[in-house]
Amino acid sequence: MxxxxxxxxxVLLLLSLIIVYVFFLSGKHRVIANEDATIVLKSDKLxxxxxxxxxxxxxxYIDQVAQVQGLITSISKNTxxxxxxxxVDLNNDLKTNLEKGNVITIKGRCVGxxxxxxxVKIDQAIVLPKx
Amino acid sequence: MKKHIVKIGLTFALIFGILQCxxxxxKYVDRKGVVQFEASEKLFEEVKAxxxxxxxxxxxxTGQIAALSLIKxxxxxxxxxEEHFNENYIESEKYPKSVFKGNLNDFDVAKLNENWQEVxxxxxxxxxxxxxxxxxxxxxxxxxxLIFMKGSFIVAPSDFNIEIPKLVRNKIxxxxxxxxxxEFTKK
Numbered sequence: 505m506x507x508x509x510x511x512x513x514x515v516l517l518l519l520s521l522i523i524v525y526v527f528f529l530s531g532k533h534r535v536i537a538n539e540d541a542t543i544v545l546k547s548d549k550l551x552x553x554x555x556x557x558x559x560x561x562x563x564x565y566i567d568q569v570a571q572v573q574g575l576i577t578s579i580s581k582n583t584x585x586x587x588x589x590x591x592v593d594l595n596n597d598l599k600t601n602l603e604k605g606n607v608i609t610i611k612g613r614c615v616g617x618x619x620x621x622x623x624v625k626i627d628q629a630i631v632l633p634k635x
Numbered sequence: 636m637k638k639h640i641v642k643i644g645l646t647f648a649l650i651f652g653i654l655q656c657x658x659x660x661x662k663y664v665d666r667k668g669v670v671q672f673e674a675s676e677k678l679f680e681e682v683k684a685x686x687x688x689x690x691x692x693x694x695x696x697t698g699q700i701a702a703l704s705l706i707k708x709x710x711x712x713x714x715x716x717e718e719h720f721n722e723n724y725i726e727s728e729k730y731p732k733s734v735f736k737g738n739l740n741d742f743d744v745a746k747l748n749e750n751w752q753e754v755x756x757x758x759x760x761x762x763x764x765x766x767x768x769x770x771x772x773x774x775x776x777x778x779x780x781l782i783f784m785k786g787s788f789i790v791a792p793s794d795f796n797i798e799i800p801k802l803v804r805n806k807i808x809x810x811x812x813x814x815x816x817x818e819f820t821k822k
Contacts, residue, residue, distance in 0.1 A: 531713035531714050531716070533710075566707060583666065591666065591688075615705050616708075617705075618732075619732075620734075627688060
C-alpha cells in the first residue's frame with residue numbers, strides 16, 4: 505500500500521516537472537500560424553490608431569495575432585504590402601500566385617508601427633485561403 | 636484670363652513635379668535590412684538576436700542615413716530570453732523602437748563600384764529612451780544599381796540605461812556587438 509503511494513506520488517511529481525518544463529522552461533517559440541486571431545480587422549482600421557498615436561489601443565494590438573484584410577499594393581519575395589499601410593512578412597516564400605490588386609486576408613503577429621516608412625508591420629504571417 | 640491662370644498653374648505643377656522626381660531619385664531604401672546583436676559570454680548560453688525587417692533610407696546626394704528597427708522584431712533562439720529582453724531589459728512596451736540617424740562621411744555615390752569600400756559613418760542611436768553618439772567604419776559597394784552596406788559597432792547596455800540584474804551579470808557580455816546588413820534599392 506505504502507509502496508503504491510510512493511510510486512503514485514513519484515509519477516505525479518515527474519509529470520508536473522515535465523509540464524513545467526514544456527510550458528515554462530523549454531524556450532520554445534509561439535507558432536503564430538497555429539494560434540487563433542485575437543484581432544480581426546481591415547487594414548485601415550489596424551493602421552489608424554498607430555498613425556494617430558492612440559497608445560491605449562495600440563498597446564493591445566502589439567504581439568497579438570492579427571487577421572487583416574487588404575488590397576495588395578506591392579509584392580517582393582516574402583513581403584507583401586497591403587493598401588500601402590501594412591507590411592506583411594510571410595513565414596515562407598509566396599507559393600500561390602498572388603498579384604498586385606488582389607484582395608487577400610493574412611494572419612500574423614502585429615510587431616508595431618514603423619514611422620520611417622509609415623507602415624504597421626506584421627511578421628510570421630500566412631495568407632489565409634479565400635472563404 | 637482663365638486660360639492664363641490654368642497655364643501658369645500647369646507650369647508650376649510641372650516644375651514642382653520635376654523637382655519632386657529629382658528629390659525622390661536620390662533616395663535608396665531597404666525594407667528588409669538585417670540588424671543583429673550579440674552579448675554572449677563563453678561557456679554560457681548565447682545571447683544573440685536578429686531583426687530581419689529593419690527599415691532604412693539612404694539619401695545618396697546628402698549621405699544621410701536613417702534606420703529604424705522595431706524591438707519586437709528581434710528574435711532570439713530561446714523564447715524565454717526574448718521575453719526577458721522585452722520585459723525586463725529593453726522595456727519594449729514603453730520604448731517600441733530603436734532609431735539610428737546619421738551621415739556617411741565624404742560620401743560620393745559616383746565613386747561606388749563592385750568592390751567593397753570603407754566609409755565612415757557618424758550618427759546617433761536612440762534606444763530605451765537614451766541617445767548615444769556612434770561611429771563606425773562601414774563597407775559599401777554598388778552592384779547592378781543596388782547599394783550594399785555592412786558594418787558593426789560596439790555599445791554597452793549602460794549606455795542606454797539598461798540595467799542587467801546581478802544574477803545574470805556574468806552571463807551577458809558588457810560589450811554588445813551590433814552588426815548591420817542593408818541592401819538598398821532606388822526608391
